Each structure stands twice: as structure tokens, then as C-alpha cells.
Amino acid sequence: MTDITLDWASRHMPRVARAIANLPDLSAIRLSMSMHLDMKMLPLVYGLCRRGASLYITTCNPATVRDDVVAHMRASGANVAAWKDMPAEAWSDAIAGGIAFGPTHLSEMGADYTHYLMETGTALPDVRCGLEATGSGINRLKGKLPPWPIFNWDDVPVKEGLHNRHMVGLTTWNAFFSRTLLSLHEKNVLVVGYGSVGQGLAASARAFGGTVMVAEIDPGRLLQARYDGWQTGSVAELAPRADVIVTGTGGHHVLPFSVIERLRDGCFLLNSGHRIDEIELEPLLALPCEAPVPYVTSHRLASGRTVHLLANGAMANLTAGEGDSLNSFDITLAVMAEGIGHIVRDGEVAKAGVHLLPDPIWGRACADFG
Numbered sequence: 001m002t003d004i005t006l007d008w009a010s011r012h013m014p015r016v017a018r019a020i021a022n023l024p025d026l027s028a029i030r031l032s033m034s035m036h037l038d039m040k041m042l043p044l045v046y047g048l049c050r051r052g053a054s055l056y057i058t059t060c061n062p063a064t065v066r067d068d069v070v071a072h073m074r075a076s077g078a079n080v081a082a083w084k085d086m087p088a089e090a091w092s093d094a095i096a097g098g099i100a101f102g103p104t105h106l107s108e109m110g111a112d113y114t115h116y117l118m119e120t121g122t123a124l125p126d127v128r129c130g131l132e133a134t135g136s137g138i139n140r141l142k143g144k145l146p147p148w149p150i151f152n153w154d155d156v157p158v159k160e161g162l163h164n165r166h167m168v169g170l171t172t173w174n175a176f177f178s179r180t181l182l183s184l185h186e187k188n189v190l191v192v193g194y195g196s197v198g199q200g201l202a203a204s205a206r207a208f209g210g211t212v213m214v215a216e217i218d219p220g221r222l223l224q225a226r227y228d229g230w231q232t233g234s235v236a237e238l239a240p241r242a243d244v245i246v247t248g249t250g251g252h253h254v255l256p257f258s259v260i261e262r263l264r265d266g267c268f269l270l271n272s273g274h275r276i277d278e279i280e281l282e283p284l285l286a287l288p289c290e291a292p293v294p295y296v297t298s299h300r301l302a303s304g305r306t307v308h309l310l311a312n313g314a315m316a317n318l319t320a321g322e323g324d325s326l327n328s329f330d331i332t333l334a335v336m337a338e339g340i341g342h343i344v345r346d347g348e349v350a351k352a353g354v355h356l357l358p359d360p361i362w363g364r365a366c367a368d369f370g
């Protein structure tokens, strides 16, 4: 991984600095956060601590934790309960720890705290308002009434249209190239899911020389993929023709083992969706396996064919790669900082339930300088 310093990150994230400067005094705020523990989050964590907030942080995905980032966050004054590849039980304890911390506010990527509280019937802490960053978290909350207002910033146009649509594709293929030293030229690439992440994965795969196919279960999005010029069909139909398969759905076992058994010899499997189980991993991991290069494991199927799995099926761009560019993530993180400003001010008086982060709030993060 590139050794990016806080100074280098801060220098290229002026919108984050501006959003932090506009935050009120946070000394009465106890904020439990769950998020990817990536170096690019550091300017926000330092900024929140400087504004006086008490922070508790765990990860939203043990596979994406960077232990050096955890050390930096602790040095800034945050309580951090996370380490790379922490087991599920320890992660669950860390989520419970974020509740025991007695937060006044939550900032989540995957709704882990809220889901934990609502599923376990744990006595509700004095949470006044929350913020949710991911489609997977919003989907988890569907049909449920959380006991406080939660502001969804996954669906604000700038995040969907910029980060999800442009950055995930670029950075996923960058991770694929840097870890395998293979490009997509002359390769059939199957993209599973055609939300904004899938759309970006497909467009970037073509830009990097691949021949793209798209599998979708939503008929409207399948049609959209066809209008965008991709070959379309179901996973079961298209996967046996693919050399590289990438999932980006937020769904469970969208690439089932029954399909993996029929793949071409040498097919690569990677995931950029939130969940580690988008690819049905258990039967795959039980097969004879070797690790020819870092971040790639090669699994021998009963047929004698081999498939290669990137980053153990975890989010490829964040585990085997560096994630977003600093300049692009500046906007995403500034929206998050503005969102935190909103939940500690006006957001607290909103009705219980999920709301979209209002336009003027995220709009401030996008405004040009000058």
C-alpha cells in the first residue's frame, strides 16, 4: 500500500478542511462511527477531535482495516476498536462497544450499530440522530422504523453520481491490474449488478480494454444496460463466457457456487459490493488452493479447472487497492463532514425514520472555492 501521510492527504482535501472549519463546537457530542479505516478518513477524524468531539470508531468491514490508520486515529484521541481481519465475534463486540460508549449521535457505513440495537432489543442509548453512508445500510433499514432520525447520504446525487459511478470502477480495475499485472484487453468481463457501482465498473472495464457483459435482476436496469451497449443476460447464462467476473450489488451469493463450478479455466473473481458474501465463498475456500501472488488465491475445481479469487472476495478496491483518489474523496468526505454538522444541529429535530440529507447541506461541500 502507498504510504500516504496525513499531511499529504490534508493538502489535497481542501473541501474537507472547509467543512470542518464550519462545524460548531462538538465538545458535548459523543459520536460512534463505523466506517472503512482507510488513510483518507484521517483528515475528518483529526478534524472532529479538534472540534472537541468524543469519538468511538469501529470498522464497517474487517477486511478493509489498516492497522497503521487505527494507530493514527488513536493518536488523534479517538477510541478505536478494530484491527485488520478481526474475527466476527470481536467485530460484534466492537459494535456493542460503540453502543456502550453512550453515543449522542451515530455515523455509519452499513447500519451496524442501528441494526444491532434493533435486532438485539438492547436498551436504547440516548442517540439523537444518525448518518448513513451506504446503499447496503439503507437497504438493511428498509421496512423498519429506527427510533431516531437517520440521514441517508448514499443517495445524494453527488455521492451516487461521482463516487459510486466513477471512482469504484476506476479503483477496482486499478487494484486488479496492480495485483495481477494483467490488463483487461481481450478479456470478457462480466459485471453483476447495474446500479451506479455496476455502471462505473462496466464503463471503466471498457475503457481499460475489456469486452463487457452485464447481469441484472431488475428489468429496468437490465434494459438500461442494453441501451448502454452491453451484452446482457443472467449470471448463469453469461458467467461461463467470462474471463473476469466482478460483483457490485450489495446482495448475498449473487455469484453462486453452482455457477462458479461451470466457469472457464483461469477465470478471475472479484467483488466491489459492500458484502463479503456476494460471491459464494464457503465451498470455494474448501477447495485445494494456492496463493501465487499476494491478494490472489487460486482454487482448483472438481472439473480440474482453476479460478482465481482477488482479496478473498472482500471489496477489491479497498482491500487490494487504495480506494478513491484524494481529490475525488475530498468531495465525498466533505459531504460526510457537512452531514455530521447537520445531525448535530437541525437534523436532531427531524422525525424518527430515514431522510435524505437535504440539498443545501451536501451542496455546501460541492461548492467551488473563490
Ligand SMILES: NC(=O)c1ccc[n+]([C@@H]2O[C@H](COP(=O)([O-])OP(=O)(O)OC[C@H]3O[C@@H](n4cnc5c(N)ncnc54)[C@H](O)[C@@H]3O)[C@@H](O)[C@H]2O)c1
Residues within 6 Å of the ligand: 134, 135, 136, 163, 164, 168, 192, 193, 194, 195, 196, 197, 198, 215, 216, 217, 218, 221, 235, 248, 249, 250, 251, 253, 254, 272, 273, 274, 275, 315, 316, 317, 318
Ligand atoms: N467498493 C466501494 O468502494 C463501494 C462504494 C460505494 C458503494 N459500494 C457498494 O456497492 C454495492 C452496489 O452499490 P450501488 O450504489 O450500485 O447499489 P444499487 O442498489 O443502486 O445497485 C445494485 C444493483 O444490483 C442488482 N442486483 C442485486 N442482486 C442481484 C443479482 N443477484 N444479480 C444481478 N444483479 C443484482 C440490483 O437489482 C441493483 O440494480 C453496494 O453494496 C454498495 O454498498 C461499494
